[in-house]
Amino acid sequence: MSSLEVHAGVLGNSDGSCLYVVNGNKVITSVVGPIEAKARQELPQTVSLEVVVRPVTGLSNSREKLLEEKIRNLLQNIIIGFKYPRQTIQVVVQFLIADGRPEYTALELNMAINSAFYALVDAGVAMYKSFVSTVVAVPPEQGSSLIFDPSMEQIVASKSHHVVTYSVEHDECKIILLESNGLFEMKELKNILDAAKIQCLTVHEDVQRDVIESKLQQDYIWKS
Amino acid sequence: MSVILPGDDLGISTDQIETSIGPGIYKVPGIKDTKLIPINGGLLNIQRNKQGTRQAAHLESNSRRYIPQVSDMVIGTIVGVYAEYYKVLLQNFLSNVTLSVMAFPNATKKNRPNLRQGQCVYARVSSYIPDLETELECFDLSTGKDGGFGLLDESGYIFDVELNYARELLFNPGFLVLEKLSTKCMFEIAIGINGKIWLKCGDGVPIPGKSTDEDSDKMDVDYVKDLKTTLAAANYIKQCQKVSPEQFDKVLAASFKGL
Numbered sequence: 001m002s003s004l005e006v007h008a009g010v011l012g013n014s015d016g017s018c019l020y021v022v023n024g025n026k027v028i029t030s031v032v033g034p035i036e037a038k039a040r041q042e043l044p045q046t047v048s049l050e051v052v053v054r055p056v057t058g059l060s061n062s063r064e065k066l067l068e069e070k071i072r073n074l075l076q077n078i079i080i081g082f083k084y085p086r087q088t089i090q091v092v093v094q095f096l097i098a099d100g101r102p103e104y105t106a107l108e109l110n111m112a113i114n115s116a117f118y119a120l121v122d123a124g125v126a127m128y129k130s131f132v133s134t135v136v137a138v139p140p141e142q143g144s145s146l147i148f149d150p151s152m153e154q155i156v157a158s159k160s161h162h163v164v165t166y167s168v169e170h171d172e173c174k175i176i177l178l179e180s181n182g183l184f185e186m187k188e189l190k191n192i193l194d195a196a197k198i199q200c201l202t203v204h205e206d207v208q209r210d211v212i213e214s215k216l217q218q219d220y221i222w223k224s
Numbered sequence: 225m226s227v228i229l230p231g232d233d234l235g236i237s238t239d240q241i242e243t244s245i246g247p248g249i250y251k252v253p254g255i256k257d258t259k260l261i262p263i264n265g266g267l268l269n270i271q272r273n274k275q276g277t278r279q280a281a282h283l284e285s286n287s288r289r290y291i292p293q294v295s296d297m298v299i300g301t302i303v304g305v306y307a308e309y310y311k312v313l314l315q316n317f318l319s320n321v322t323l324s325v326m327a328f329p330n331a332t333k334k335n336r337p338n339l340r341q342g343q344c345v346y347a348r349v350s351s352y353i354p355d356l357e358t359e360l361e362c363f364d365l366s367t368g369k370d371g372g373f374g375l376l377d378e379s380g381y382i383f384d385v386e387l388n389y390a391r392e393l394l395f396n397p398g399f400l401v402l403e404k405l406s407t408k409c410m411f412e413i414a415i416g417i418n419g420k421i422w423l424k425c426g427d428g429v430p431i432p433g434k435s436t437d438e439d440s441d442k443m444d445v446d447y448v449k450d451l452k453t454t455l456a457a458a459n460y461i462k463q464c465q466k467v468s469p470e471q472f473d474k475v476l477a478a479s480f481k482g483l
Binding site for chain 2: 208
């Protein structure tokens with residue numbers, strides 16, 4: 001079983017933020033916006049998204065740039081950009097503790113996507129639907145059950161591992177991101193997606209709803 | 225009120241009933257059937273009229289970023305002075321909005337307001353179209369008089385609060401924070417729902433450079449007292465957004481301790 005801790009609104013000076021801790025890995029995500037866009041990134045009809053991923057140590061390189069691109073493509077279809085023409089929304093993902101192995105990005109991508117959701121809701125950015133991400137690892141032994149939110153060791157040992165992101169809209173789930181790595185068959189993948197869907201719906205109902213509810217309670221504490 | 229996440233089913237039926245939607249609810253344009261979706265995480269609030277022919281729905285939530293709406297009353301800082309208009313900043317890093325020199329009471333080509341950079345105004349949002357620049361005005365539309373809008377005195381103190389708290393202070397007359405404050409001191413207040421509050425107790429904060437020779441009977445001690453009271457009152461208003469209503473009295477006593 002994995003341990004999960006989510007704190008929304010931890011940064012005082014950004015419009016939305018989230019501290020996300022899972023299995024000892026830690027990420028802090030901030031959202032600023034909608035704000036005035038720089039002239040070169042201004043889009044006349046929609047919002048321009050600026051995603052920055054920062055590694056635990058050192059400078060970001062092509063590995064982080066790839067993550068940024070994946071997150072940006074995902075958020076672009078979720079955020080209602082037409083509500084904020086000529087504006088910018090900045091999303092900064094800063095990893096604090098991560099099992100950083102250059103060849104595996106699954107855990108980091110998963111954490112970044114999940115924490116971005118809370119930070120965006122905290123910032124009050126308009127979104128078409130909610131989204132939840134999960135990592136599934138297929139253990140090497142035949143017939144053993146799938147591992148959700150695996151540790152880095154489990155990922156390295158696994159036959160294949162997958163980052164699956166579902167969007168949730170009235171209990172209707174759609175895959176919006178799938179990153180697979182390793183050896184697997186079509187049939188196997190179908191099972192994984194079905195299992196991941198159930199997992200994502202559970203997280204949406206139990207974790208996301210609770211976190212937002214407690215955030216709202218905190219925001220309206222002065223209301224009698 | 226129930227907690228709603230983006231994409232949830234709102235459970236609002238829109239046939240047979242005229243529906244107005246407010247913040248947090250969105251109708252996807254270009255689609256014929258009126259499907260309303262929530263776009264923020266918040267508390268659903270629906271109000272119906274007695275006949276059941278009209279309803280208004282919105283999501284109540286807090287965000288730190290201010291997005292203008294027509295008839296919002298806001299506090300802005302003048303950041304640019306031009307021949308025909310002023311550039312006004314409503315919140316850090318937001319696009320500037322314009323305030324025409326003609327948008328003042330009794331303004332004519334010859335009789336124009338004289339505002340400088342850095343001064344603050346209390347104004348009303350007169351036009352907000354996302355694709356265009358937002359415009360402000362500094363007079364009451366119904367009377368043509370100033371109606372409390374216009375330049376904010378520099379002896380006041382401006383501070384930031386949460387947007388939802390500013391809305392409650394301005395729109396809920398039953399909210400006790402200001403009523404309780406009035407038991408401690410006299411004050412003048414302007415609440416901008418862009419999360420800014422202008423506050424002045426007594427004669428407020430003395431303006432440096434402007435000597436006290438105008439009313440020389442007023443001692444420096446009095447100014448210090450007004451300054452202290454203003455800061456205490458501002459502190460009290462800021463603290464109240466983090467506590468439950470039962471603790472307002474305690475915060476008030478703590479803020480005004482020694483005054």
